[in-house]
Amino acid sequence: MLRKSSWLIAPCLAYMLVMYVTPALIMLYSPFQIGVGSGFTALGEALVEPSYQRVMMTTFRTALVVTVLAVLLGYPTAYYLSRLPSEKVGKYMLLIMFPLWTSLLVRTYAWIALLQDSGVINSTLMSANLISNPIRLLYNSGSVAIGMVQILLPYAIITMYSVMVGIKPRLSQTAQVLGASPTRAFWHIFLPLSLPGLSAACLLLFIMGLGFFVTPALLGGRRDMMVGTLIQQQVVLLGDWDSASLLSIMLLAATIILLFVYSRFARLENLVPASK
């Protein structure tokens, strides 16, 4: 029966074409409705508009910072997990998957509860008489970074782990038997072999970081606005559909270019382990 089952894809394909591809095309086309020339003029103007440029710079800078932080924290963690005997890994994986399953708003709220002036950290420090006035921990680029790194870490760890687990422990041991110190064995054997996982994680995290919306909006201050929040504000608060679609096209273009780069490094299917 499955042999002639290609038609089974029809309902899903039709759905995706109508509900997903068509809306995307309508949005991409909207700046060019008046004319192709004026569409490109509008895009060019949006690219040099100072307020957009500022938000774009913040977006790229934030994505870069959180990518570096998440990889720095995730690499040793993935390394540790990949060197564990398999029966111990399962429990750690459950813990690493836990944040992926927890509601994003719940996690963001938890950071607010932790970091705000009357929050857990400040009230603990104050009742221990270590500080007399609350430290301002929330609504700055630091709190945005903390929140985003926590969200991105599972992706970083899993992407790097899946490469590291294929690196045989014997390789490093052989190097050490031949006289290399453990540190040297790591830098000369393990690190180069883990580079595909590292670069894949960097790109994946950066792409995801660009599209963040909830975390910067709730944990950041006015100056930490990222492009996702700007798009939402343009539509919902200002009703400015044109600017919103121009910004979306810019964000989408950045994502697609990076995905293309990613596909040079690694197979796109690797982004989704369950598909293998």
Place this chain on the structure above:
Amino acid sequence: MNIVSNTPRVAPWTAWFAHGVIAFMVVPTLLVVPISFNGDQYLSFPPRDFSLRWYEDFWSNDQWLHSAWISLVTALAVMAIATVLGTLAALALHRMTGVGKKVLLALMMSPLMVPTVVLALALYFFFARLQMVGTWSAVVLGQVILAVPFAVLNVHASLQGYPATLERAASSLGAGPVTTFFRITMPIIRPGILSGALFAFMVSFDEFIIALFLAGPGETTLPVRMWQTMQLYISPTIAAVSSMITGVTVAVFMASHALRRRATRRRFAERRPSATKATRGEGRAPVRTSGSWPGSGKLMSKEV
């Protein structure tokens, strides 16, 4: 294969570091539970006096209850549509090869890579033309796009190693295609369908951005209500809501974990020879082949 090579020694600081990082990922979220039982107006920690007032606040507030109800109904509708579409598509994709399969798979998976804000904006334009912005069906139709990849992936993964001979045997014994599906195929891929459905449910239940763009005031889902409340002031009621959502999530998470474990066990019981092939990592058990991690299908969820 000696034992030493299977358990390499790692520097002790790596272990401490890894435990610290995992604690950073898990502990802050769990802190909302003690906070939610705090009687104080402020989110003090450790809680000063135990109280259930924030839970009472939720259960006696019609707006919160209505949002919880909307979220539940929406998630069930999204789950139903996405599971049917995704299961059918996975069955078709399983038998396809070549470029066609790649293109179709990329199309089905791409909603996970497109920034959700962009997708939400596109849907907003689209439904605005149809005069459907602010309706419940628009939210459901939009969220299905984000849930389809998980339904496809989970069923597709459960079809790996599915013995085609069984179907041929069934049809040679006179079973029609429909009988074959319900008596042969369905029981084998049931764990995949079920975990795909669970994912679809969770994706919709958590989904925030599409709901924010498309939902009308009468269809405010739980995440949107939380967002709106947080914009005004950080009410401890949200801690109670968060704790309850986390509790439900952990329950669903455990259910899905059990499902996957069962599915993996069954698959490897059926495919002894390939189980050895999967054991590349020097005597490591094949724990991480074809999505046997709990929740690995959600790896690409767009929740930002």
